[in-house]
Amino acid sequence: MIISVASGKGGTGKTTISTNLALSTGEVQFLDCDVEEPNANIFLKAKIKGYEEVSLNIPEIDKKKCDYCGKCSEFCAYNALAVVPNNILVFPELCHSCGGCELVCPKNAVNWNKRVIGIIEHGQTNGIDFYQGLLNVGESQAVPVIKALKRKIDKSKNVIIDVPPGTSCPVIESISGSDYCILVTEPTPFGLHDLRLAVDVVRHLNIPFGVVINRDGVGDDKVEFYCKKENIPVLLKIPERKKIANLYSTGIALVNESHEWHEMFGLIYSRIKEEVSI
Amino acid sequence: MKICVTSTGENLDADVDPRFGRCKYFLIIDIDSMNVEYFSNDSMMASGGAGIKAAEMIAKKGASVVITGNVGPNAFQTLTAAGIKVITGVTGNINQVIGNFKKGELKEIDAPSVESHFGMGGRRG
Structure with a gap:
């Protein structure tokens, strides 16, 4: 119960x-x-x-593969990605780790990094x-x-x-x-x-x-x-x-x-x- | 050259909106032809990342300068990445502001002027 x-x-x-x-x-x-x-x-x-x-998984963009098409940023409901001419930025604190950016990326440019946000204690x-x-x-x-x-x-x-x-x-x-x-x-x-x-x-x-x-x-x-x-x-x-x-x-x-x-x-x-x- | 001014209204008679990501309108002004386009701000009510979205949109429109009241850290970072110059602390009638800009009286900043969520008012998200 x-x-x-x-x-x-x-x-x-x-x-x-x-x-x-x-x-x-x-x-x-x-x-x-x-x-x-x-x-x-x-x-x-x-x-x-x-x-x-x-920890959370946060996207890291491979700038060698990215062509700044903007699909990931368009998809992101939390505005955690910004694509401007010839540049892309990730805002880790806004990311909810849904993985959507990886799914919509046509260039397979999304890798993942771990970001620790807290701990669990046991006793x-x-x-x-x-x-x-x-x-x-x-x-x-x-x-x-x-x-x-x-x-x-x-x-x-x-x-x-x-x-x-x-x-x-x-x-x-x-x-x-x-x-x-x-x-x-x-x-x-x-x-x-x-x-x-x-x-x-x-x-x-x-x-x-x-x-x-x-x-x-x-x-x-x-x-x-x-x-x-x-x-x-x-x-x-x-x-x-x-x-x-x-x-x-x-x-x-x-x-x-x-x-x-x-x-x-x-x-x-x-x-x-x-x-x-x- | 195109500049972007955050605005309380749809034309040059309006005032500068002191908020960047959560302003009412963006005016994109071609300084040479004085052609004005306006966009209402879709991200005004976003729970987070409004400034990032706004900066992205302005970069897409090809503006090279932003004139506003205040800019937070995420928006500033995005504008800088897009090579857009940022001028803050500007108030009053936009026609006059454009005049001052043309005379070279407005100075760009090299750091955000406020913290995140400044434009959300008293309640922080």
Whole structure:
């Protein structure tokens, strides 16, 4: 079973939910797909044992063969190639490595170079098989790193995925193929606005989902009202408490602090398992 | 000699558009005959590489100078590769700008004037 934890709005508590869920369950694979700023390991504390590089294939044009016909640049949807009279330029940071330029080149002038854009780290803690992606600073494409992370999924295991915020390509890539998606939100107008967007995404992908309301008590009841109206299960409400914020700020997971929370997250896990098995 | 001016409108009465890759129109002006062609910018809304596409198009049209407000690094690199001279920091009515250019009052630059995505406004892609 693959459970992904997404949100729409950033900073609602995805990592809080995903790490606590993992720690309460044990024996899971954990993927931190928020490759622009992975932070789950602050709470999981896995010792990193190894890493591998993630690279992209970038075209290199053989200027002896190229006759500057411009077909490659015409084809490239990301404007990563420029052909001007008697010259051709490649802009690696814009290239999505689709390989189209090679297909349309009549002179067979396209060769490929590897360009490293990030790494995947691997470690273990308390029975959790931990992976996180790290996109290099300045790189704009998170998706290839997330794809590489997801290739680590062991289908025989239970998998928890910490998803980046938003509803764009990295989010779609992270949650695709999940058996269940937890959407974490806060009871504020921003929380509700972005929750609606996230709900559109998971519905479009046909992934069963439920909502966790974090910092319950800070805003209004519009998120709950919305969930009721849309027939979306509210799996858990985490109250706004200074103690919870304190624990978070020192990198301590809720389930490691109190047995009650441990039980609560265990219940959510069982509930999801039940729903997925139907 | 042909020059390209980024423009807010379709003729010489318009102002210089301060953005290069995301300007509204490109005017290609033959300085000798004062013949003017205009092109609306297809790449205005592109998520990336708008300046590269614009530079490519201008090279194809045979312009040897670009006059605009600002040029980013990718566009500058493409224009330079095409042997096109770049003049930035220019504002105001294009008729007047052409006059100033003819008098030799406009200076070309040897480096991009802004960072990538400058012309996209507050939001970066």
